[in-house]
Each structure stands twice: as structure tokens, then as C-alpha cells.
Amino acid sequence: MSGLQPVVFASWSGRYSDNPRAIAEELHRRGAPVEQYWLLDPEQAGDVPDHVRRLAPEGEETEALLASAPFVVSNDVLAHAFAKSPETHYLQTWHGTPLKKIAHDVERPVFKEAANYETWLPRDVARWDTLLSPNRFSTEIMRGAFRFEGEVIETGYPRNDLLSSPERDAIRARVREELGIGEGVRAVLYAPTWRDADPFSLHVDLDAFEREVGGEWVMLLRAHWQVAATANVEARPGVHNVSAYQDIRDLYLAADALVTDYSSAMFDFAITGKPMLFFVYDLAQYRDETRGFYFDFEREAPGPLLAESAGVIAGLRDLDRVAERHGEAYAAFRERFCHLEDGRASARAADALLARTPAG
Incomplete structure (x- = not known):
């Protein structure tokens, strides 16, 4: 050597x-x-x-x-x-x-x-x-x-250092340009966790997403790496399958909001201060049977817990007010989990x- x-x-x-x-x-x-x-x-x-x-x-x-x-x-x-x-x-x-x-x-x-x-x-x-x-x-x-x-x-x-680095704005601009996200268009990163024994399953209604918020929003779909190979989603103008994108940190910076469920992505994304929605259609099963939780997620989540795809779309449409309603919980979440992310x-x-x- x-x-x-x-x-x-x-x-x-x-x-x-x-x-x-x-x-x-x-x-x-x-x-x-x-x-x-x-x-x-x-x-x-x-x-x-x-x-x-x-x-x-x-x-x-x-x-x-x-x-x-x-x-x-x-x-x-x-x-x-x-x-x-x-x-x-x-x-x-x-x-x-x-x-x-x-x-x-x-x-x-x-x-x-x-x-x-x-x-x-x-x-x-x-x-x-x-x-x-x-x-x-x-x-x-x-x-x-x-x-x-x-x-x-x-x-x-x-x-997570990258999320607060001096380069973050330049990275955001570069990634949005690479993905073809136009000026004035907001991007939501959908990054659910995996469900242990199950392959990827998309529960968001993409037709409704495009019909109701298309043009205003695009979706960046990021399947968990354990099931990314099974994330076969039909190509659409308003939906980008970024499951194979190398660095999720770039996607955090490019996005204007995160939709996730029980993924640890929430703790990383909280550093950005941008809004989060939680699409938890199987909350009881995941909490009580699949894995279990270490804290009271329903009480401490830094954003709304939504059981239906329609609720996610409505949350995006009214995102500023949703973020305001959950601002106190978001601040407490950041204080508890992001206190070393400097x-x-x-x-x-x-x-x-x-x-x-x-x-x-």
C-alpha cells in the first residue's frame, strides 16, 4: 500500500x-x-x-x-x-x-x-x-x-451538513433545472419508507394529483432503496420517478415540501424548515404490527397525518395554512431531533x- x-x-x-x-x-x-x-x-x-x-x-x-x-x-x-x-x-x-x-x-x-x-x-x-x-x-x-x-x-x-451549506441554493437550482422544474412550479418529494416484506405500492392517486394541482406542483417520487427496483410508475409530465437518483439530499433541497410516512427522511428534511405532510394510510398496522414506534408519533408529528390520497392533495393546495397550523409542533420537533445539525x-x-x- x-x-x-x-x-x-x-x-x-x-x-x-x-x-x-x-x-x-x-x-x-x-x-x-x-x-x-x-x-x-x-x-x-x-x-x-x-x-x-x-x-x-x-x-x-x-x-x-x-x-x-x-x-x-x-x-x-x-x-x-x-x-x-x-x-x-x-x-x-x-x-x-x-x-x-x-x-x-x-x-x-x-x-x-x-x-x-x-x-x-x-x-x-x-x-x-x-x-x-x-x-x-x-x-x-x-x-x-x-x-x-x-x-x-x-x-x-x-x-445532513449539505442541507445547511453555502452551496444549498446552487444545488437546488441545478437539480431543478436537471429535472425540468419550471420557475414558479413547486415540487413535492414523496419519499415513503419500505414495508419490510412488501414490494413498493403507490397509494397516491396520480390522476387526481395531476388534475387538481398539476401545473402548480410536480411530484418527485423516491422509493426506498430496498424496494426501488419494484417502483415501476408510469411516466407522466408532472411526476418524476427519482428512485434511482444518487443523492437524496439534492432532492431535499430541490423540493418545496415532503410527503412521507414513517421514514427517517422526516428528521433530515426538518433541517430545511420546509413543510411536511404524512401519508399514513396504514398507521395502525405499521405501529401495532409491522414495526412499532419509539415515541407518540400521532401527538408529535410536525405536520398533518393523512389517511387518504385526497387529503394529501388538499394539503398541498393549502400548504401555507397547513404549515402555519403545525408550526409549533414543527419547532418542537426540530429542537428535539435536529439540535446538532449545524x-x-x-x-x-x-x-x-x-x-x-x-x-x-
Whole structure:
């Protein structure tokens, strides 16, 4: 190797994304004495900088480097069976403030690979040295859900720095131009979570959307990455399927409002201060059977909970008044969950990682 300290990064099935990406970019910006290796799937990775060294998501070389590199940074459980070196520092960033229950707190997991996950999870948690937490609320929940007794650092989420960066207006303009969103047209990002064992299912009435608010609004449809391959939506002038778009942060900036359900996107989008609507057509089932929640979502949601597609469309039509009615709840939500999102989370995470740099 080059004399630089190798860092192995992993993000969701071989993507170049999320908290690991933001930390990697901060390290590169600083000129830190590290060499970046990424587990990348050519079909999933998207655009990747030239300085990144690519590794296959699986294979002997990957397992060997995971076992021996001074640093590993991942945003999810690694299913690999490597035995981590005592000299390796593994930073687990995770990938969202939890509304819905996670890890050991899910009583009846039904998602794909659930049986294997029950093996992978404790094996990987035992390798973690540091767990990154986005806020005070998440720290104790994550400790319990992962049964993790090691170091937890509260930094905010590195991926969210972009949402308050000086470049945010330029990114918004660029993305809207790329997507063909005209001046004076508002964009709503529809980004629902996945439903564990179920494929993507669109419950928004697109005909009604185009008929009632078309021309004033366009929809950016972003299926969760777990089910994005099944999000086959008919092409329409007022609906853009952006499920394959590499960086959801760009879409947060391009949008004027978010429609979601139980997705952790709500905690990230709240940083923008823009309105949110919650299309929760299966609230009772999701809360009581699919996952369960960590707080009283019905009482604390920073926007209206809507059971019907018609309610979502009506909310968009009257968005300013909807936002005003929920302004107090929105402010409380931001105070509770976004208190560390000051644009410096990547720097704090990079500082923590580099503080463990081996001597020599």
C-alpha cells in the first residue's frame, strides 16, 4: 500500500452514499493521511471520485482488508464474517433517527433476510468500537436496540451538513433545472419508507394529483432503496420517478415540501424548515404490527397525518395554512431531533476518527 492509512467504507449494498460518504469527503477535503477503499456495486454505486479505490462488496480481498485496515466506516450491519484486527477501529454511523423500532427491538422481523440478520447483527455489533448518534434522543435507543456497550458519540448526521451549506441554493437550482422544474412550479418529494416484506405500492392517486394541482406542483417520487427496483410508475409530465437518483439530499433541497410516512427522511428534511405532510394510510398496522414506534408519533408529528390520497392533495393546495397550523409542533420537533445539525457533523465525526490514528 502507499503508506497512507487505509479506511474501508461501506454504505448499503455497495453505494457511494450517506454518512460514510460525507465523512469520506471531509477527510479528502482536509487532505487527511488516509487512503479510501469503498465496497461498491457497479450497478448501485453511482458517481464515485477518482481518488476512491474500489472493492467488490464481497470476496477474499474485501474480507482481508476489512479484517486488517486501521479503520472501517459503515452505515449498516456488515454481513461479512471477518475477524476484526485488534488494531482496527470500526465506526458505525447507522442511517437514521429511529421513529420505527430497529434491531433487537423489532419483535417479529419479517423483512427479507430476517433469519440471517439475527446472526449478522450481534456478530457485527461485537466488532463496533464507536457508534455515531445524530441526537440525544437516539443515543439510548440505539444502545438498547443494538445491545451495544461501547462508545457512542453524538455528532449530528454528517450527511445532513449539505442541507445547511453555502452551496444549498446552487444545488437546488441545478437539480431543478436537471429535472425540468419550471420557475414558479413547486415540487413535492414523496419519499415513503419500505414495508419490510412488501414490494413498493403507490397509494397516491396520480390522476387526481395531476388534475387538481398539476401545473402548480410536480411530484418527485423516491422509493426506498430496498424496494426501488419494484417502483415501476408510469411516466407522466408532472411526476418524476427519482428512485434511482444518487443523492437524496439534492432532492431535499430541490423540493418545496415532503410527503412521507414513517421514514427517517422526516428528521433530515426538518433541517430545511420546509413543510411536511404524512401519508399514513396504514398507521395502525405499521405501529401495532409491522414495526412499532419509539415515541407518540400521532401527538408529535410536525405536520398533518393523512389517511387518504385526497387529503394529501388538499394539503398541498393549502400548504401555507397547513404549515402555519403545525408550526409549533414543527419547532418542537426540530429542537428535539435536529439540535446538532449545524453543518459541522462531518468535521466532528472526522475528528473522532482521526483521533484514533495509529502511531507510526
